[in-house]
Amino acid sequence: MAAEPLPNAPPPRLETRHLVLRPWTADDAPALRHVVLHNLGHLQAWMPWATPEAHERVVEVAERLRGFAADFAAGRDWSYVMLDRVDGALVGAVGLHRRGGPDALEIGYWIRADRSGRGLVTEAVTALADAVFETCDVARLEIRCDPRNERSAAVARRAGFRHVTTLHGDTRATGEPRDTMVWERQRETPRAAPAPCRFDVVALDADDTLWHNETLFTATQTRFRELLAPYHDIEHIDRRLYETETRNLRHFGYGVKGFTLSMIETAIELTEARIGGAEIRQILDLGREMLSAPVELLDGVAETVETLAESYRLVLVTKGDLFDQESKLARSRVGDRFSAVEIVSEKDARTYAAVMARQRVEPARFVMVGNSLRSDVLPVLEAGGAAVYIPYHVTWAHERVDDVALAGRVFAQLESIRDLPAWLAHA
Numbered sequence: 001m002a003a004e005p006l007p008n009a010p011p012p013r014l015e016t017r018h019l020v021l022r023p024w025t026a027d028d029a030p031a032l033r034h035v036v037l038h039n040l041g042h043l044q045a046w047m048p049w050a051t052p053e054a055h056e057r058v059v060e061v062a063e064r065l066r067g068f069a070a071d072f073a074a075g076r077d078w079s080y081v082m083l084d085r086v087d088g089a090l091v092g093a094v095g096l097h098r099r100g101g102p103d104a105l106e107i108g109y110w111i112r113a114d115r116s117g118r119g120l121v122t123e124a125v126t127a128l129a130d131a132v133f134e135t136c137d138v139a140r141l142e143i144r145c146d147p148r149n150e151r152s153a154a155v156a157r158r159a160g161f162r163h164v165t166t167l168h169g170d171t172r173a174t175g176e177p178r179d180t181m182v183w184e185r186q187r188e189t190p191r192a193a194p195a196p197c198r199f200d201v202v203a204l205d206a207d208d209t210l211w212h213n214e215t216l217f218t219a220t221q222t223r224f225r226e227l228l229a230p231y232h233d234i235e236h237i238d239r240r241l242y243e244t245e246t247r248n249l250r251h252f253g254y255g256v257k258g259f260t261l262s263m264i265e266t267a268i269e270l271t272e273a274r275i276g277g278a279e280i281r282q283i284l285d286l287g288r289e290m291l292s293a294p295v296e297l298l299d300g301v302a303e304t305v306e307t308l309a310e311s312y313r314l315v316l317v318t319k320g321d322l323f324d325q326e327s328k329l330a331r332s333r334v335g336d337r338f339s340a341v342e343i344v345s346e347k348d349a350r351t352y353a354a355v356m357a358r359q360r361v362e363p364a365r366f367v368m369v370g371n372s373l374r375s376d377v378l379p380v381l382e383a384g385g386a387a388v389y390i391p392y393h394v395t396w397a398h399e400r401v402d403d404v405a406l407a408g409r410v411f412a413q414l415e416s417i418r419d420l421p422a423w424l425a426h427a
Ligand SMILES: [Mg+2]
Pocket: 205, 206, 207, 208, 209, 370, 371, 372
């Protein structure tokens, strides 16, 4: 993609406490060749370019560096060599690249093994980011890294970048689908108004996205186990309950009532009908307690829903029992921020297509946010919408999906619903 040169270029030289950053020249070729060839194992884990073949011949390395210098001079791309301020040794590199949108630059970096772990990259990235915001007309800087590259993520964090999303199935870095963490630092006072968002409808899941739910089921299941402990071991009880629940979904649907009936059925089966009326009553009480348990919003939900409602049409899309879900929504204090509530019996692609049709929104302008890959992410993508996955710390076995189902699927992952407004603004 050819980009217009930036009106204000990043600085040609930066000095920090321990480093000098300047554009590469062809004269750096022997030193660069030496460093790369002596750090192959260290660099190759994350840098696909660090191959012995590409660094065998000094003339070829020099040619590449001339290209970097030409791009720097023309305002297309800015690669800096990182030098030790005292002894002038080549310790690594840092670069600014025009990716991530018209108003953004991406920062990349590497350092040789024997100089890593001393905060030098953080020092370089912080200085460069400060300089860019001072001189260039960009609204934000990005750092992208593999989630397994903990050192790189630590640099982003220490340099004041915020983790905004993790892209799944991203093929940009190597051509192979992989996960990519996206970190961002924004200009403190944005110079340009944000671009209009690509979504009209933000649909939100309810259980374990807006309020705690699975923890309630887990706690109840613990008490159910105690009740049946005289008859069977825990693993057996859990497995049979899960089998009964799954079998009963098509009769009773999702939710507390179906779960309660499944507990009763499991208890009768596991005790070979020896369970008494008093114990059945205890199970019914467990169900009743679940239905009347206070609605506990997840951290950040109240404020975020409030903020989102100012810019988007919010639709609640949830499985489960109509009566129970409506009652929870009414008690949740966020109910009146939603322009529509869709309580559905199953979350599959057909259901989402029907929701989009009823809400009169194009699939491309619909984004679903939820804690279940199986229910809130995969079927939405299949229906042509976008999806944001915000994991909850407990996942019901029925909602788990294997990696095969996720291969090639592109969706965002956020740590907290608090990060949703920023993600939407840049989506
Ligand atoms: Mg959920």
